[in-house]
Amino acid sequence: MAATTAVRILRSIPVSHEASESLRAAIPAGNLKAFAREFLDLLEKPARRLRKLQGDDTTAAWSAADEGLSGRERTLAAGLDQFWAAHRSGKHRSKTRRAVQQLLAEWSGSLRQAPRAWEALAVSEFLLLHGDIPEPATFAACIAVLARLKSAPFEAAGPAGTLSPQAMVSTASLSEASLIVALLLSPLGDHQLLLESGESGLRQALQQTTDGDGRPHGSLLTLLPGFLTVLARPTAWAAAFRHSLWGSELQQRISGLTTSAGMLAAPLQPATETDIPT
DSSP, X not given: OXXXXXXXXXXXXXXXXXSOHXXXXXXXXXXXXXXXXXXXXXXXXXXXXXHHHHOSSOSGGGGTXXXXXXXXXXXXXXXXXXXXXXXXXXXXXXXXXXXXXXXHHHHHHHOSSOOOHHHHHHHHHHHHHHTTSSOHHHHHHHHHHHHGGGTSOOOOSSOGGGOOHHHHHHHHHHHHHHHHHHHHTGXXXXXXXXXXXXXXXXXXXXXXXXXXXXXXXXXXXXXXXXXXXXXXXXXXXXXXXXXXXXXXXXXXXXXXXXHXXXXXXXXXXXXXXXXXXX
8 A cells, every 4th residue: 555545544534532642643643653553552451351251263253154244245254264263273473464464455445435244343353353463554444444434334224123033133233333343443532423323223132132031032033143143242342341231131131141042052851761740
C-alpha cells in the first residue's frame, strides 16, 4: 500500500474527544505506527482477559462453515484457518505472519462498504488477539473498514416477534458482530450506539426464544448449537472488556439454556435393567 494512501485511510477513521490524547494526535498526524501502538496498548487488558477465557485461539471459526458466508468471507476464513492451525502447532512462524498480513491487506483493500457480520467478527477477534502481526498500515486499514459499521450498521430482517427461528438466529448474529466490533473500536470513542444496538438485539433474541427459566422454544431446538455460539462469543467479549451484557434476569435464562443444551447433548446410556414395574 502506498504511504499516501495509508495515511489517507488513517485520517478517515472517526475519532471522538473521548479517545486518548495520543490516539487523537496520531490520526491527523498520519502517524501509522503511533496509532497502532496506542490502539493495541489500550486493548492489552481486554486481550489478556479474552485469552484466559477462550485460550489463544479462535472462536470465529465455529461459524466459518455457515452457508450464508460470501465468497470473500470464505477466502478470509480459509486464510485465517491456516494461520490459527499454524499458530497452534508453532510451525512456520515467519511465513505464517507474512501470509496473514497479506490476507488482511487484501481483505481491507477489497472492501468499499461496511463489512458483513462474520468477517467483521473474525477480523475483530484477530486484531484483539494478534493485532501486532499486521503492519501498521494494514492494522489501520482494517480498523477503518470496521469503523464503517458506526454509520452503516447491520439491518435486522424485521421485527423480532415476526421472525422465523432461523431468521432470529441470523439476526442475533448481526447483533453479536455489532457488539464485538463496538468493543474493539472502544479506544476511538463514540461507539455507544453500535454497542447498544448489539446489546438490544442479543437481549431481544434471548427473550424471544426462551421462557423465563431459559428453556428454549421447541422451534429453536435444531438451531440450538448455532444460537449458543452466537451468545457465547459476545458473553466472553463482554467479560473481557468488563462490560455488563445480560443482567441477572437474562443471565438466569442463559444458565437455563445451557443446562437444556447439555441435557440434549448428553449421550444415551444403554439400558441394563429397567425400573418399570412389570
